[in-house]
Amino acid sequence: MPRIAYVSGRYIPHADAGVHIEDRGFQFADSVYEVVALVNGRLCDEVGHLDRLVRSLGELRIKVPMPRKSMEMALREMVRRNRIKNGMIYMQVTRGVAPRDFVFPKKSDTTLVMTMYPAKYDIPARKAAVKKVITVPDIRWKRRDIKTTALIGQVLAKQAAADKGAYEAWMVDDDGFITEGSSSNAWIIDKNRNLITRATANNSILKGVTRSALQALCKKEKIKIIERKFTVAEAYKAQEAFCSSAVALIAPVVQIDDKKIGNGQAGEITCKLLDLYMEYATKNGGKQERWNPA
Numbered sequence: 001m002p003r004i005a006y007v008s009g010r011y012i013p014h015a016d017a018g019v020h021i022e023d024r025g026f027q028f029a030d031s032v033y034e035v036v037a038l039v040n041g042r043l044c045d046e047v048g049h050l051d052r053l054v055r056s057l058g059e060l061r062i063k064v065p066m067p068r069k070s071m072e073m074a075l076r077e078m079v080r081r082n083r084i085k086n087g088m089i090y091m092q093v094t095r096g097v098a099p100r101d102f103v104f105p106k107k108s109d110t111t112l113v114m115t116m117y118p119a120k121y122d123i124p125a126r127k128a129a130v131k132k133v134i135t136v137p138d139i140r141w142k143r144r145d146i147k148t149t150a151l152i153g154q155v156l157a158k159q160a161a162a163d164k165g166a167y168e169a170w171m172v173d174d175d176g177f178i179t180e181g182s183s184s185n186a187w188i189i190d191k192n193r194n195l196i197t198r199a200t201a202n203n204s205i206l207k208g209v210t211r212s213a214l215q216a217l218c219k220k221e222k223i224k225i226i227e228r229k230f231t232v233a234e235a236y237k238a239q240e241a242f243c244s245s246a247v248a249l250i251a252p253v254v255q256i257d258d259k260k261i262g263n264g265q266a267g268e269i270t271c272k273l274l275d276l277y278m279e280y281a282t283k284n285g286g287k288q289e290r291w292n293p294a
């Protein structure tokens, strides 16, 4: 069963799929992306990811490639053609193909590319797979609210983590506060069992769709979330810590730099949140949270 990719209206074997060398996504990272998890045949937080995709495109004045309904149908067609029940879909929209010039082209059709790969959602295994993170300076541009493919800052951060045998790099702003992970939002839990994660103010982080869903779930469960900045020193003293993203879902963190967090196992609240998220993602009768940039 060959993997199938989607390139601007065509479903093509993954190995044969490609875009033009003058695609602005390739030349300028003039493009945005989303990653949507497919769990047990259901697209997790599809509504939120499409909301954010449209918003990112609007911020960059890139045309939405097709009506929302058509995008939803194309996602389902990818799932159908790839015959995958558990996996990830990557979507990327670029400003399109045009002779190389920094200025927007007068005329270009947006490029939409989708790829898909399988993944496992073994929740006990995910709880057991505790993670180490390192901290690195946040060297990125200032519009981190837009999910662009200009990811070199994150690539370098993630490589620094990999070089140290860590799963993720938490990036630190010039004032010593953690912004977010290279491909996830960063969370700590203090001794009063409060969840703490950075606010989305000033475009200093990406407003994660998983983060938004967790906020809604915590509200229902009366679990307190405090949205505020936290320093590296504060993170070292956390009772629990985790990363959230569509790919990681909720990944327990038990070490930050050389400081151990908790007792070396996934924390109790972290595990509860993962269970709540999985229940929401797979069993809530299809109801999904909307994503709101505010």
Ligand SMILES: Cc1ncc(COP(=O)(O)O)c(C=O)c1O
Residues within 6 Å of the ligand: 180, 181, 182, 183, 184, 185, 206, 207, 208, 209, 210, 211, 244, 245, 246, 247
């Ligand atoms: C920088 C950054 N922050 C946060 C996230 C988490 O976002 P989401 O939960 O929507 O996957 C990601 C995901 O790729 C990311 O790249």
